Amino acid sequence: MTKSNESSGKESTISANEYAGSISDIVKAGEAAALQLDNRGPVRYDANGEIHKDILRAYSQYGFYVFTNLIADAEIEDLRTEMNSVLARAPVGPDSELDAKGNTAIGMDFAQNPFQFAKPLSDPFGGTDALQGRYEVKLAEPEAAADAPDYTVVLVKANPQLMDSCLRLYGHPDLLSIVEAVIGPDFAPFCNNTFVKEPGLGAAVSWHQDGTTHWDNPDLDEDTHGFNLMINLYQSNGSNGVWVVPGTHKKGKLDLKSMVRDAGTERLPGAVPLLCDAGDVIINNRQLVHGSFANTSPDRRVSIGIGFFPYKSVLNVTTERHADGALGTYTAERIRDRSRVIQVAIDARQQKYPNERRFSYAPFVGEEDQNRWNDDTRKNVVRDYYLLDMSI
Numbered sequence: 001m002t003k004s005n006e007s008s009g010k011e012s013t014i015s016a017n018e019y020a021g022s023i024s025d026i027v028k029a030g031e032a033a034a035l036q037l038d039n040r041g042p043v044r045y046d047a048n049g050e051i052h053k054d055i056l057r058a059y060s061q062y063g064f065y066v067f068t069n070l071i072a073d074a075e076i077e078d079l080r081t082e083m084n085s086v087l088a089r090a091p092v093g094p095d096s097e098l099d100a101k102g103n104t105a106i107g108m109d110f111a112q113n114p115f116q117f118a119k120p121l122s123d124p125f126g127g128t129d130a131l132q133g134r135y136e137v138k139l140a141e142p143e144a145a146a147d148a149p150d151y152t153v154v155l156v157k158a159n160p161q162l163m164d165s166c167l168r169l170y171g172h173p174d175l176l177s178i179v180e181a182v183i184g185p186d187f188a189p190f191c192n193n194t195f196v197k198e199p200g201l202g203a204a205v206s207w208h209q210d211g212t213t214h215w216d217n218p219d220l221d222e223d224t225h226g227f228n229l230m231i232n233l234y235q236s237n238g239s240n241g242v243w244v245v246p247g248t249h250k251k252g253k254l255d256l257k258s259m260v261r262d263a264g265t266e267r268l269p270g271a272v273p274l275l276c277d278a279g280d281v282i283i284n285n286r287q288l289v290h291g292s293f294a295n296t297s298p299d300r301r302v303s304i305g306i307g308f309f310p311y312k313s314v315l316n317v318t319t320e321r322h323a324d325g326a327l328g329t330y331t332a333e334r335i336r337d338r339s340r341v342i343q344v345a346i347d348a349r350q351q352k353y354p355n356e357r358r359f360s361y362a363p364f365v366g367e368e369d370q371n372r373w374n375d376d377t378r379k380n381v382v383r384d385y386y387l388l389d390m391s392i
């Protein structure tokens with residue numbers, strides 16, 4: 001039976017179960033290939049306290065690295081509890097401000113609605129002009145179960161203002177040491193968004209490379225458009241996880257449409273899934289070809305994304321602003337205002353974990369006292385901070 005899928009206008013002719021069956025061999029082969037790569041393990045430091053160079057070498061080679069067991073179980077539990085409570089209080093759909101109990105949904109008093117929705121198992125952006133047309137190919141859209149809701153949450157945006165646990169995560173010393181090791185001590189923030197892939201509902205995020213501004217820059221290198229850290233609250237596997245084509249972060253802007261056409265399948269040759277357990281953290285280069293498919297599996301994935309840029313990549317760049325799409329310039333002052341959230345996050349973390357190593361964020365050394373976590377910074381630094389988000 002066919003059913004019209006509103007998000008694409010296409011006819012979907014494959015049920016979720018049929019789709020899951022059709023990809024099972026591909027999933028198994030991809031998982032096996034991912035585990036053959038030498039780019040996973042615990043975070044390691046050398047004798048000088050720097051991230052071990054073998055990790056940086058493997059990240060540079062593949063464009064991603066899986067840090068196992070990086071976030072403690074108790075912290076994952078805190079994050080899950082707060083995330084689940086936020087999701088329970090999300091609006092029921094894109095045109096509603098009420099949650100499932102009929103109460104005003106959480107986040108409706110922020111300058112922008114923090115929730116983004118999609119039709120279950122759809123690929124809402126593939127083949128559209130969204131986000132400067134980066135999602136060039138429409139992926140398969142299996143038919144969701146008859147009792148599926150009309151909409152599923154795909155993205156929870158600006159997490160640190162909604163959840164104190166996410167603000168504290170932002171100040172995690174190992175995460176920030178990794179960032180510093182890859183792009184230098186003056187690193188600048190991108191955005192903080194969580195991808196939610198509910199079993200049998202989670203939407204696809206079509207193949208893409210995230211960068212937009214520097215592809216034609218003669219100084220383009222593998223780090224130019226930065227990276228995302230992905231903190232996973234549940235397992236990520238070949239069925240519910242992001243897939244990447246290793247090494248493509250070094251190849252400039254690729255023609256994804258031709259890659260899929262030449263392969264004769266949306267399952268790009270050489271692609272592998274990002275495999276990890278709850279508490280593992282993945283660093284994923286934004287220039288890497290990556291995407292995720294409709295989640296027809298029984299496994300939930302919730303991935304908190306925290307992005308970073310090299311300072312020199314954003315300084316004085318004029319482009320469409322992340323929050324509202326209007327043209328704007330990322331001046332030194334604006335970058336600094338946005339970066340303050342990181343310093344406040346470091347303090348929020350220290351208040352909760354006073355015995356943990358405190359990360360020293362170079363742009364704010366000596367200004368720690370002006371950037372404490374308190375009622376004033378909650379209101380004046382963290383609330384609606386994402387209006388200053390930058391994207392390149």
Ligand SMILES: O=C(O)CCC(=O)C(=O)O
Pocket residue numbers: 195205210228241242290291292303305
């Ligand atoms: O988590 C996902 O499914 C997609 C993530 C992604 O595309 C991104 O972080 O750019």
